[in-house]
Each structure stands twice: as C-alpha cells, then as structure tokens.
Amino acid sequence: MTESPTAPPETHRHGRRVSIQTGFPQPELLDLPWQVPLAEWPEDVLVAYPRGISRHVVRFARVGERVLAAKETTARNASREYEVLRQLRHMGTPSVVPVAVVTDRRAPDGTELPAVLLTEHLAFSLPYRVLFSDNPDAEIADKLVDALALLLVQLHLAGFYWGDASLSNTLFLRDAGAFAAYLVDAETGELHPRLTDGQRHYDLELATTNVAGELMDLLAAFEQDQDPADIHEDLRGDDQIDPEDRGTHSGPGYEPAAATQALTVLPAVATASTPVDPFATANRLSETYDSLWEELTGEERFPHEQKWRVAERVQRLQDLGFDVEEASLDTDDDGVVRLIPRVVEPGHHTRELLNLTGLHARENQARRILTDIRQFGRALYPGLPDDMTASLWKQEVFSPMMQAVPAELRAKREPAEIVHEVLEHRWFLSERQKHDVPTEVATKDYLESQLRRRPDEQMRL
Known part of the structure; x- marks a missing residue:
C-alpha cells in the first residue's frame, strides 16, 4: 500500500533544484534528468513501451528494478491525482500505484518545467490500441468494454466519479480469455462518500460517448492503413475540458468458454468475423454496466x-x-x-485461489484455475479435502508447467495466463485427437506452437 507522501527531499543535481514528494523515498529518483523536458529525455533512461492516448507528455523510465510512468502536468493536478490514486489503492480498486510528485523543475536556462506525476507501470498491461494492431476485431472490442463496465461499476461503488472514463484512460491485462481493466488516469476524478444516480448516469454517458469516438478513430486509422497504436493523440479531439477549469482431468462436458465465463449477465460476445460497430459497442458498455449495477445493488x-x-x-x-x-x-x-x-x-475467486494455493491471479484466471483444481481432484484424488487437492495440483500440474517455460518466453504472458492458455490448448488437442491429452504434452505443444510466436507483453529491463 502506498503511504501518504513524506516530506519532499530536495536535491541540487548539477546546481539545479527539484522537489520530490513520495510515500517511499527511492534515491534512484534523484538520478533522473529532471532539468530536461520529458519529451527530450535520453534513450538510456527510457523504456520503449507503447503509450496510450494522453493530453500530456508521458514517458516510461527505468528506476532501479522498476519501470515508472512519468506524466507532465501542473503541480496542483499532479498532487491531487496522486492523492486520489492513493485513496483508490487503499480501497482496493483496480488502479495504478502512485509513486511520487516531482515539482520545482527548471531547465539549465532557468525556464520553469511542468510538474511530473510518477506512477508504477502495470506489468503485462496494454493500451487498447495495441490490441487492435492487426485488425478491428469486434470480439476484442466487446471484451474491452465489458472490462471497462466492470471497472466503472467498481469505481462507482467506491464513490469515485471518473469524469473522463474511456478506453484511452484505462490499461488492460489478459484475464483467462477476457480482460481486466485498470484505471490509469484519475486527473478528472472525484471521490465522494457515495455517488448519486445522476452522477453515475452522467459518468456512464460520458464513457459511452468516449468509447464510440475512440472506436470511430480506430476504424478511420485502418481505412488509412495506419497502425492504430501509432495514432497521434490529437485524434482525441480538442473538445476535452481543461482539467484546470473543472471541479488431463478435463472430463466429459468440459467447455473452456464455460469455464472462463465471467459476467453471466452480459450480452453475448460478437464473433471474431463481425465488424466493429462503434455505436453498438458503446451501447454494450451502457447495457453491461446497468446489468451489473442492478445485480450487485x-x-x-x-x-x-x-x-x-x-x-x-x-x-x-x-x-x-x-x-x-x-x-x-x-x-x-x-x-x-x-x-x-x-x-x-x-475478488471472490482471487481470494479463494490465494487461500488454497498462495497463487496470485486475476478473477477470471482464478476461476479457471479453481475449476481445473476441482476436476483434478475428482479424477485423481476423489474425496480429498480442497486444501490438500490444491496442494497436490500445485505440485503435479502448476510447478511442472512453469518449469517447462524457457526463460526467453516468460515475458510473453503472466504465469496465471499461461496456465489458462495451456488448459485451453489441452482441451482443443483432446477434442482434435479424440482422447485425453496429458498436461505435459499439451504444455510442450503450446510453448512451441503458440507462446513462442507471440510478442513480449512484459518490458525487459
């Protein structure tokens, strides 16, 4: 948990002063070139990583063993967003971790430079445009808005009014065939003890409008044969309000889609061959949100x-x-x-898996792994208590699977996502070969035929 900022350390690196407010003092922060605008930071400091759309200059920098996202903004906005993110993390909502606020920056000629908000980069996360680099896949679009709807519900339950909910202000992580959404930009957000229905509906209306516009921009990029991941941030439009002016045991009948089904109240996901309809997809966000909110409250x-x-x-x-x-x-x-x-x-399934195995996973990943643990127990150790079954599954399935993944492939997927994909691959192999395929055989085939061909999704330091 990130604590409130300590008294700001000040440094005179090369005769230039800077003030850093942080919850956990990290001396490596002092070594960053704060006297240089972010847009001009040298390559030896930066990590090449796809950036989402932002109204600000954003860069990713190496700081010790971590990668931090640095965003230039005003001192007031940086401090306010730091505090909002800190409170959101304290409440357990899916959001990035605030690290520090850097102020009193000056260039060598004495020119004042913007303040910087530092947040911890979310490992294995992807901006939504990167997920559309190949084609505007309607199935991916549906899964992204489902994840965004769930995030918006969680934030609203916590009393957070986002004010600019969008795909661009969200990072996505793979979650057993679906996606998990994390808030990455809280600049326009406000925390309240409880949101009114009017606040919720207006926030949802803004989100729906933003998503429709983002998907229209995405389709326009494909029509121009432009990589959507490279679209300039000006496509966001100039109508944004300036923040300063605001307040083997697969078993018969097992189906991977059913095992990973997350939000049962959601509309059916479009097929991969269905073209993206920006307005239908945006309406799906609203419908999914309303269904979830009604079920939960x-x-x-x-x-x-x-x-x-x-x-x-x-x-x-x-x-x-x-x-x-x-x-x-x-x-x-x-x-x-x-x-x-x-x-x-x-986090019901996440907590259950953690208690049984000590493994960390997102909700859909945990649900899928728990299903496999139960199938494993019924097939090989019927009648054994859940905790003992989980321990044996970890020894006989999880550990050998992770040990089989060569070092050069480990940046492509998180361990829990690899487990899910191996289990899916095992099921498809078993269906194709008309008999149960052992997990170790499925693992080997998956690593060579699937994982090796995929791009890295974790930055290498």
Whole structure:
C-alpha cells in the first residue's frame, strides 16, 4: 500500500533544484534528468513501451528494478491525482500505484518545467490500441468494454466519479480469455462518500460517448492503413475540458468458454468475423454496466417460503466474482422478504485461489484455475479435502508447467495466463485427437506452437 507522501527531499543535481514528494523515498529518483523536458529525455533512461492516448507528455523510465510512468502536468493536478490514486489503492480498486510528485523543475536556462506525476507501470498491461494492431476485431472490442463496465461499476461503488472514463484512460491485462481493466488516469476524478444516480448516469454517458469516438478513430486509422497504436493523440479531439477549469482431468462436458465465463449477465460476445460497430459497442458498455449495477445493488422481493432465494442471490454474486459483506434482509406484514446487498467485495475467486494455493491471479484466471483444481481432484484424488487437492495440483500440474517455460518466453504472458492458455490448448488437442491429452504434452505443444510466436507483453529491463 502506498503511504501518504513524506516530506519532499530536495536535491541540487548539477546546481539545479527539484522537489520530490513520495510515500517511499527511492534515491534512484534523484538520478533522473529532471532539468530536461520529458519529451527530450535520453534513450538510456527510457523504456520503449507503447503509450496510450494522453493530453500530456508521458514517458516510461527505468528506476532501479522498476519501470515508472512519468506524466507532465501542473503541480496542483499532479498532487491531487496522486492523492486520489492513493485513496483508490487503499480501497482496493483496480488502479495504478502512485509513486511520487516531482515539482520545482527548471531547465539549465532557468525556464520553469511542468510538474511530473510518477506512477508504477502495470506489468503485462496494454493500451487498447495495441490490441487492435492487426485488425478491428469486434470480439476484442466487446471484451474491452465489458472490462471497462466492470471497472466503472467498481469505481462507482467506491464513490469515485471518473469524469473522463474511456478506453484511452484505462490499461488492460489478459484475464483467462477476457480482460481486466485498470484505471490509469484519475486527473478528472472525484471521490465522494457515495455517488448519486445522476452522477453515475452522467459518468456512464460520458464513457459511452468516449468509447464510440475512440472506436470511430480506430476504424478511420485502418481505412488509412495506419497502425492504430501509432495514432497521434490529437485524434482525441480538442473538445476535452481543461482539467484546470473543472471541479488431463478435463472430463466429459468440459467447455473452456464455460469455464472462463465471467459476467453471466452480459450480452453475448460478437464473433471474431463481425465488424466493429462503434455505436453498438458503446451501447454494450451502457447495457453491461446497468446489468451489473442492478445485480450487485438491486432490491429483490420474494415470499417468505422462498428463503432459498437469498442463497441463490449470493451465489449469483459470487459467480460474478463478488462476495457479500453486508446485506439488508427485511420482512413486511404480509411476509414478503426484501433483500438488498449493501456492501459487495470484488475478488471472490482471487481470494479463494490465494487461500488454497498462495497463487496470485486475476478473477477470471482464478476461476479457471479453481475449476481445473476441482476436476483434478475428482479424477485423481476423489474425496480429498480442497486444501490438500490444491496442494497436490500445485505440485503435479502448476510447478511442472512453469518449469517447462524457457526463460526467453516468460515475458510473453503472466504465469496465471499461461496456465489458462495451456488448459485451453489441452482441451482443443483432446477434442482434435479424440482422447485425453496429458498436461505435459499439451504444455510442450503450446510453448512451441503458440507462446513462442507471440510478442513480449512484459518490458525487459
């Protein structure tokens, strides 16, 4: 957890002063060329990484063993965004980690330079345009807006009004065939004890408009034979309000798509051959958000003799990846029961997997791995307690799988995503060969036929 900034250390590197506010003092920060505008930083400091669209100059820099994202902005905005991100992280919402605010920058000739907000680069994350480098795939677009809708719901539950929700202000990580979304730009955001319906709906309306515009820009780039990852940030448009002016055990019947299905209340995902419709995709964002919000917070009424519906509602929320921390359960004079979830906590499957195995994974990855652990137990160790089954799965499946991945391929996918993709590959091989394919055979084939051909998604330092 990032703590509140300490008293700012000041340095006179080469006679030039700079002030750094940070929650955890890191001396390597002093070695960065703060007297130089970000756009002119030397290559030996920078990490070549695809950047999303931003109204500011953004660069990625090596600092010790980490990669940090540096964004030039005003001192007021940098300090405010740092604090907002710190609070969001404290509440456990998916967002980047704030590292420091750098002010009092001056060029050698005495010219004042903008302040810089430093955040920790999210390993294996990708801007949405990179995911469309080959073609405007409707299936990818649907998965991205599903992830953005879930992120927006989580932020709104935390009382955060984004003010500029968009694909561009979000980073995406692979999550067992789907994507997980993380807030990367909180410059326009505001934290409240609770959002009104009006605030939520307006935030969603802005997000829907932004997504439609971004996808239209994307299609325009393809029509011009331009790589969408290289589109200049001016395509964002000039109508943005200046922030300064705002307030082997696969088993019969196993299907990978079913095992990785995340948000069961979502509309069906488009097929890969379907062309992207910017407006339909943007409307999907709104529909998905509304469905999720209703499932997570909506009131449910039923007769007293149908008390089983309480457990059913809890199970539906767990299937969506949420635990119910607090709920209101009332009856009236007619015996009608009224159930309203009051506090829901995301990460149900993530926590379950962590408790059983000590492995860290995102929600869909955890759901998929837990499914495999249960299938493993039923096939080889029926009747064994869950914790012992999970321990054996880790020894017999996970560890050999990770040991088989050569060092040069480990930057292509995170371990949990590799597990998911191997399990998917094993299922397809078994279907094709009409018999169960051992995990070790599927792993070897996956590494050579699939993973080796894919680009690295983690930066090498």
